[in-house]
Amino acid sequence: MASSGAHPEADNQQALERIAEELRSARTATVLCHVFPDADTLGSGLAVAIALKRWGVPVQVSFGEPLGLPEVFAELPHSELLVSPDAVAAEADVVVAVDSGSADRLGILADRMSGARTSIVIDHHRSNTRYGSINYVDPSADSTSMLIARLYDCLGETIDADVAHCLYAGLVTDTGSFRWCGPEAHLLAARLFGTGIDAPAITRALLDTHPFGRLAMLSAVLGEAQLVPDAADGQGLVYTVVRVQDMAGLPEDERETVVDIVRTTGEAEVAAVLKQLSPGRWSVSLRSKQSVDVAKVAKALGGGGHARSAGFTAEDDTAEHIVAAIVRELG
Numbered sequence: 001m002a003s004s005g006a007h008p009e010a011d012n013q014q015a016l017e018r019i020a021e022e023l024r025s026a027r028t029a030t031v032l033c034h035v036f037p038d039a040d041t042l043g044s045g046l047a048v049a050i051a052l053k054r055w056g057v058p059v060q061v062s063f064g065e066p067l068g069l070p071e072v073f074a075e076l077p078h079s080e081l082l083v084s085p086d087a088v089a090a091e092a093d094v095v096v097a098v099d100s101g102s103a104d105r106l107g108i109l110a111d112r113m114s115g116a117r118t119s120i121v122i123d124h125h126r127s128n129t130r131y132g133s134i135n136y137v138d139p140s141a142d143s144t145s146m147l148i149a150r151l152y153d154c155l156g157e158t159i160d161a162d163v164a165h166c167l168y169a170g171l172v173t174d175t176g177s178f179r180w181c182g183p184e185a186h187l188l189a190a191r192l193f194g195t196g197i198d199a200p201a202i203t204r205a206l207l208d209t210h211p212f213g214r215l216a217m218l219s220a221v222l223g224e225a226q227l228v229p230d231a232a233d234g235q236g237l238v239y240t241v242v243r244v245q246d247m248a249g250l251p252e253d254e255r256e257t258v259v260d261i262v263r264t265t266g267e268a269e270v271a272a273v274l275k276q277l278s279p280g281r282w283s284v285s286l287r288s289k290q291s292v293d294v295a296k297v298a299k300a301l302g303g304g305g306h307a308r309s310a311g312f313t314a315e316d317d318t319a320e321h322i323v324a325a326i327v328r329e330l331g
């Protein structure tokens with residue numbers, strides 16, 4: 001399955017062309033986004049689905065968890081293509097997983113990959129396990145939506161304003177509002193602007209709009225933050241814990257915004273946010289600035305991700321055990 005060719009770029013171009021062919025000949029299709037979806041997986045998934053819909057191919061888009069689309073994504077074009085996981089056909093001609101580094105990240109929908117004539121993986125996570133029959137994985141890409149733009153070009157399909165809205169959503173969020181990205185991200189952004197999208201409004205809706213209740217949550221959660229100066233060989237770890245009760249009355253995705261504040265701590269190379277999903281069940285976000293590979297740490301603890309942004313889930317009654325495991329893996 002994994003390509004062992006001497007020319008990964010050429011192999012990848014070939015994979016992209018095969019994906020375009022398979023999509024062109026699909027009779028039915030399912031597009032899978034990762035659990036607890038972000039704007040990159042949803043924008044990428046919807047953009048793939050829009051192309052299929054244009055050609056009259058019946059297509060469903062879904063993600064395994066949580067039930068229902070988080071409010072923040074309500075304005076993404078063609079979100080009516082999203083269906084709940086139990087409504088996803090058991091078998092489809094072509095199944096496409098977007099922005100999901102492993103089959104695990106598809107949650108309860110992981111089995112749909114094996115129910116496909118062709119299973120396709122399009123992703124930019126370095127830790128990608130290449131779990132499709134065709135895998136287009138480019139860790140040098142700043143977002144999966146960037147790869148979907150290449151797919152549109154390969155297909156010769158027009159990126160109209162609806163598609164551009166979806167792609168920009170993934171691009172602006174995965175690049176931290178273009179704070180960490182290469183020139184291709186800026187070039188793509190300029191091209192997407194050219195379709196007439198209201199980019200500032202898309203950014204505001206996705207990144208700069210929060211309920212009032214978030215302020216009290218942040219006050220509680222940030223007040224509990226701890227600094228471990230000795231961790232990561234003296235480069236420092238900062239962490240905090242978001243418990244179920246901190247999130248009372250708030251949409252679940254507000255939990256994901258905490259790490260972006262915690263990670264700005266100057267005294268720590270690594271930031272961790274332990275998010276309690278239910279008693280004993282945790283989702284952990286890891287971030288680093290420039291030297292520590294947090295994907296390695298996440299992988300050692302059963303997760304994955306990028307060198308500067310990764311995560312894992314854990315079953316444990318106490319947050320302290322999870323912090324201890326992170327500190328141990330950081331060395």
Ligand SMILES: [Mn+2]
Binds near residue numbers: 040041143144174
């Ligand atoms: Mn992504």
